[in-house]
Amino acid sequence: MVAINIFHEPSFHEKLKKSPSLAQTSALLAAIAGYAIRFLPLENDSEVEKDMQQVKPEMRTPEFFVNMALQLIDQALSDCGDEPPDLCVLQALILATHCQLTQGVLGRAWRSLGLCVRLAYELNLHLLDSTSTFSQSPENTELWSEDEEKRRAWWAIWEMDVFASSIRRTPTAIDWMQMEVLLPVPDIYWHSNSPTRSCFFEQDPTRRWKTLHESGNQSPKAWFIVINSFMKDGQSISCPRGVPSINNPHSRRESARGYHCDDVEKSQQKLETLANAVHCFIRVLPDHLRYRQQYLSFEARLPGEIESCRQLHCSIYNIYAMTQLARLMIYRYDVFGSQTQAPPSMLLGALGTRYFTALQDEGASELSQYFEAADNVLTIVNRSCENHVQYINPFLSSTIWLAAAVQLVRKQLEGPGTKTALIKTRFDLLYLTYTQFASFWGAKTSMQQDLESLEVQLESCNPEDALLPASQNRWSHHRLNQQYNPDLSNLEHSISQTGLYSSPCEHRGEWCLVFGLASTLPLKQLLT
Template sequence: MLALAARFSSAPHFNQKPNVVKGEEFAESAKDMYYCCLRAAQKNTLEFLQGCTLLAFQLYLHGPTTEGWMVIGTCTRLANELGLHAIDFQSESDVFSPVSLEWSKKEGLRRVWWSVWELDTFSAAVACRPQTIDRMTMQVKLPVSDKNWFADMFMESSIINPDPVHSWHTLRDCPNQDERAWFLLINYFLLTAHDLGQQQNLQRKETQEIEKVISCYTLLLPPQFNLLEDLNPSSFRPNRVSNFNWIIVTNIMLQGCRVFVKLLHDDASTPRFWSSSRNLLTPLAAESQFRAPEARYHICTDQIIRIIRMWPPEFIPYASPFIGCLVLGPAALHLRVAMGHRQAAGDRSDAASLEEELLKLALSHIAMYCRFGAFLLDFANSITTAKQLE
């Protein structure tokens, strides 16, 4: 926790240190404690799981690594062993002890679970590997707002139906309308589309179904998710920056879903998402995997550009840095489409378009506090450099 917080600290102790390295001494101590606990083979506890989850996030801030992948694996196994995957399982015999916990404590357990789930799904998707968590067995309600939880104010929520055809209306008529709950739901659909892409015999009907599901979800989104030009970010300052960021990243992820579905449509009979490469970002970059005409993706890229234009720069570092992958787009399609604007504008082929610059500048704000952002920025620059050398 100290390692994560130190990046934003103005304490004299960190003078002259770049933001991205401020917490490294704490991170090394956390790693030492983690391996010490593993060697001691102590009884698994919620506190240990919470520490492992924070450590996994800290490790992935430096980019996808084998060490981070292994720690996430520890998190998923611990979460299952502690029964968090079934925290809201209901039965007549009330077998699961968490059911008897008061609401606020139970809500805290849900939050731990969803943090682990996010790490597992991201690490699996970026590496084109199967996720560890079996979403078919999940019985966990979506988290409510921080305001309700901190004030111990009960609010009913819903469990995501594992069948995508029925999951899109999870939050319809639900008292819980928190922005993060809607984000987790679209994250679930992105994972579903990604899983379809890994199938060896994908049926067009499945692609059409997930496309309709995403359309239904879009029409069901609450009004605050409509990014109108007169949307005023100042109304979210200073205590609701996270709410605004959830709105932004939900819209970015929605475009990511649409790109995935288009990719599936382009080659539904021979899916290209699967990769056995050890380079975890190869699936993101490999243009050869996706022989799709870039013109089909202009609408999605234009929407991404519009979303970033409405994102206050000072808000960007406080969002999940992992969203940077979808700023570039699956197979870096948003970047590739933006590069196509060079010729459209009649500029020199080696001069970046404004759209390219906008995408990279968004990544640069992530990179101010997170090596993963710098990693993505270098990755984007390598793609544009390679294009110039063709």
């Protein structure tokens, strides 16, 4: 498994033999099958492929095995009574939950993730290294290897928690203030049972990257965890409140007023600090994990290899794409944050003026960096093999979605011309890549449809007026009410059905859809 790596391969068969119950073993194998069956036909095992052809079609789907795994997990947990379950039960649940979240952060997946967190706490994984002296390698090799497997389980849950809470715009279920777990080490050390140094996850973002750098730990997963945490920090600062209840308009108005009272200057300082931390992270990222415009082929691992070209390219892609998402979350506040407090009729004109100014000073404004991050996502997509969506972290599909949505807004601001056609082709490529994600991983199609809907709504606007100064813009509040007054009641109903909500504000409709996309749309699976 490239996207998720929680098993010690050299001892895996022995692990199965020592499993305390058939239910636990079956749950683990069913969960593995639920994840792996998407990759049929197998590249290096024609016998397995031949055997699978004898199975009924409905029994060859990921859903079949994931549901089987969840039933067996329930049975295994029931058998445990009040005793903590074995680690393999948690590992099975991690895989099953990962498969569910990949399809959408919906009710069942959300609740499965909650169970993962509770079981991890029950097993005291959050305090696994509370007595560790990480400045020295442990002497007990076997114990270190077992603990590393537990660390992998913990960080896999942490990663799912960050993703799902970002999608739903909620606090994380895991308390980052109470984590005493070392970051994972490179696979080559773990699989060869060679203890090596690592470090803890620092609470202070300015220390987080520095501590990892100073530890000498070059694990791709450890570096991904750090940049992933910056993304979540950026979202939490720029969008501190979740999406209000769609069933209570009064609560939305109250939430909006509270949001406007936030200390803007303090938030901007935090985001600037975080942006600097991201730049430092990029500077100290190990050379082999850096993306330098090289082509990523994602070639398969050869028999006997511990680390493969595919694993390396997956790591490079994941870290680079997450870095761009972190930048989008950070610069979102300066680009959209203050504008979302204005009436929706003023938003496009104000942003258009800022865009026109940014064109005069390319690269100096937050808006330019916001668009640059979206372009960088396009670059790595362009420089990767056609089927790379099968091997990278499937959670990154929301990053591709956001980059596509940003291109739509950018096209609208550009107005007619040659560059508009160029930006449209950028959107088309990202859109097709997202549909590849959705097709291979079985993701819900709602977000795909919303990209199409967003494009139609934006194209119904007049792009030329967006570039006029605010004083001349026909979309000033007074004139918009006369010339452009969409049926917001219908839009309200439509958006409510899809769960699309921008950062908290009183106004709804397509304007909030556009100017909230950097906070909610890219990171909120649709609850349909």
